[in-house]
Amino acid sequence: MNTFAASVTSTGEAVQFWVLGTVAVVGALCTILMKRAVHSALCLAGTMIILAVFYLANGAYFLGVVQIIVYTGAIMMLFLFVVMLVGVTAADSLKETLKGQRWLAVACGLGFGILLIAGIGNASLRNFNGLAAANSAHGGNVEGLAALIFTRYVFAFEITGALLITAAVGAMVLTHRERTERAMTQRELSEQRVREGKHLPPLPAPGVYARHNAVDIAGLLPDGTTSELTVSRTLRERGQIRDVSTEALNDLKALEQRSEERLGRDRSPDDRDEHDRDEHDRGERDRDERDRDGQEANR
Numbered sequence: 001m002n003t004f005a006a007s008v009t010s011t012g013e014a015v016q017f018w019v020l021g022t023v024a025v026v027g028a029l030c031t032i033l034m035k036r037a038v039h040s041a042l043c044l045a046g047t048m049i050i051l052a053v054f055y056l057a058n059g060a061y062f063l064g065v066v067q068i069i070v071y072t073g074a075i076m077m078l079f080l081f082v083v084m085l086v087g088v089t090a091a092d093s094l095k096e097t098l099k100g101q102r103w104l105a106v107a108c109g110l111g112f113g114i115l116l117i118a119g120i121g122n123a124s125l126r127n128f129n130g131l132a133a134a135n136s137a138h139g140g141n142v143e144g145l146a147a148l149i150f151t152r153y154v155f156a157f158e159i160t161g162a163l164l165i166t167a168a169v170g171a172m173v174l175t176h177r178e179r180t181e182r183a184m185t186q187r188e189l190s191e192q193r194v195r196e197g198k199h200l201p202p203l204p205a206p207g208v209y210a211r212h213n214a215v216d217i218a219g220l221l222p223d224g225t226t227s228e229l230t231v232s233r234t235l236r237e238r239g240q241i242r243d244v245s246t247e248a249l250n251d252l253k254a255l256e257q258r259s260e261e262r263l264g265r266d267r268s269p270d271d272r273d274e275h276d277r278d279e280h281d282r283g284e285r286d287r288d289e290r291d292r293d294g295q296e297a298n299r
Contacts, residue, residue: 016057024050041080048072059131061141217242 027047034040048071055064131141138144149157184192218241219230231241 013057016053020050020053037083038080041076041083045072045076045080048076059135059141062145214242216240 024047027043027050030043031040031047034043048067052064052067052072055061055067134144135141138147215232216235217231218226218228221227228236235241
């Protein structure tokens with residue numbers, strides 16, 4: 001049988017089978033052995049694409065297109081997006097929700113492998129007709145599948161459809177949560193916040209006097225202290241907030257000093273003398289006012 005199969009297989013088909021078959025087996029093994037769920041899903045998607053190529057190469061055009069559009073493009077991509085959004089890590093995969101599920105999975109895999117090997121070993125294939133005769137008998141691959149599904153296997157097809165609909169309805173029933181109380185309106189929610197005394201206006205924005213807009217930098221109050229309302233509570237509990245209050249104050253003082261020095265350099269000598277006289281007069285007035293206040297306090 002091997003000699004006959006080798007004689008009817010062309011070189012291109014043999015190269016395609018061994019190259020893509022090796023890649024498919026490696027992808028299947030990576031699906032099981034990868035630590036991250038996202039990488040396992042990507043490897044499984046690659047294996048499904050290679051199976052679609054095998055279907056197309058053997059003339060099963062409908063199965064090849066369905067394999068890519070339905071299984072790889074819809075189901076696997078949806079599973080991949082869900083895994084990426086939920087954020088399943090390697091630590092989560094080590095937690096067993098059911099006791100002994102790993103040993104049960106290993107036993108099921110070994111049993112399926114034994115059945116598969118036994119079925120292939122007992123198969124007797126003498127003539128390899130391919131799909132060319134079947135496709136030409138009904139006018140095409142899609143027409144031949146439709147003739148078989150809706151005539152010879154119509155009962156099995158209807159039973160399978162009923163099982164899938166039942167599974168979909170069961171999933172919706174299990175995930176649906178019945179509301180036991182009336183949903184609160186926006187007005188009721190706002191009134192509840194007022195009664196509870198929560199922070200009603202919008203929270204202040206992060207940053208230090210608009211010189212930083214990072215979410216991990218707390219804003220400063222007028223007295224120089226940081227405001228805890230300007231940063232997320234999650235970042236505060238994680239300890240990921242950068243305390244720049246002292247740094248910001250030092251920068252502000254340095255900026256004021258540089259401004260004073262620049263303004264002093266820009267003044268003319270007459271303006272400087274006038275500025276000094278004004279400062280002297282202001283100091284004299286302040287001293288006289290303090291003296292008068294002290295005399296009135298003594299009286």
